[in-house]
Amino acid sequence: MARRLMAATRKGLFILERQGESWQIARSAFLGDPVSLAMSDPRDGRLYAALKLGHFGVKLHTSEDEGATWQEVACPAFPPAEGENGPSVLEIWALEPGRQPGELWAGTIGGGLFHSTDGAESWQLVDALWNHPLRSNWLGGGNEAPGIHSICVDPENPQHLTLAVSCGGVWQSQDGGASWRPTSEGIYAEFMPPERRDDPSIQDVHRLVQCPARPSALWAQHHNGVFHSTDAGESWQEVTAIKPSKFGFGVAVHPEDPERAWFVPAVKDECRIPVDGAVVVARTTNGGRSFEVQREGLPQRHAYDLVLRHGLAIDGTGQWLAIGSTCGHLWLSGDQGSRWQMAAGHLPPIYALSFAGA
């Protein structure tokens, strides 16, 4: 069961530790600097923190002593391009361990997928995706460039990668990144012109997760709804039972039960606040046929916390859940979301949560 939680925020990284059922901030790092993402590598316990420095660009740091000290390592970067408008990495928006020793995958705002085989000593742009003719259809979704925010490495076949892009849909490779195709059939974009509504390469998937014990089960929170796939993303079905709204950013799936998933609904589009000023988590235990709205321990009046796409996390046992908001509130649940407790109430805006030590 998780004993550590990393909260990446606009003003630093905060590492919480669990004592029994209680969570306390044990240490912090990079105070004052935006940390866009943090990841604990289950293979060797190394921690990674991605920084987005306002003046000095994107950086990547790693810790081998549970966050006590950090060292800067190589950051994904685009190779030199011709012309004046060559791309730059604007943010590390996804960071996942591969299966080989030292293997890492990084998704970026800027649209590049990067691969490291040496524990972030160096990175290579995945050319096959970058040069795919349909990539030119991608759009920035709330950012100035498209971004890869979700990377699922199939636990049963590490050559099988599934990505989600905002706005670019779901993409898959069966050969370790050598070739790619969009697989968004069934996902639609009601905000696009009618003739582009079903275009797989423009879909605004906000977050994509894969059930580790059943990799063919995928859940997606999309800009205009929740979608579910039971055939490894070859086809998608809209989940209309979600409540109190179908808009949101985060999604978590139970590590063993593919039909059990959580969402944090909000008022859609530009508004982006909790419905009726009440923070809630929506849980399904039956593959999306029905949802229960979990409220206990969460503020139910005049709460305007937005949970961003990486702000909902589940631990490796599926017992602990955490949500962190743009208002700096961090809540945890040790019973799959039935009851929540606030672990921190005055953090900077929370970008991403990640459990460690599952």
Added chain:
Amino acid sequence: MRPWPRYDPTGDTTAARIVPPDGPIYDRGMVRVSFTPNLRRHLPCPSLDASGGTVGEVLAQVFVQQPRLKGYVLDDQARLRRHVTVYLNSRKADLAAPVASGDEVYVMQALSGG
């Protein structure tokens, strides 16, 4: 060394230029390079001397000595980062600005963010 007019006689205030009447002359003398104290929060960057014909060439030599610094000042395409500003002596400069021996280059952060 022949005398140089200090700045572009056209009065360009957006970028420092050292332009002799008969065109730029590239002088590879030593230039003092200093960095904003805010960069020192992230990595060591003491003031140092470097040579080159332009601001970009001088910085490139600095980056040979301090490779990590490059990614803090330049983006993936070796452009000056959007929120980094370079002053050549007392004028804002771009990477192409010619430099002369005895000039000073200041790498600063733009005032932005919150």
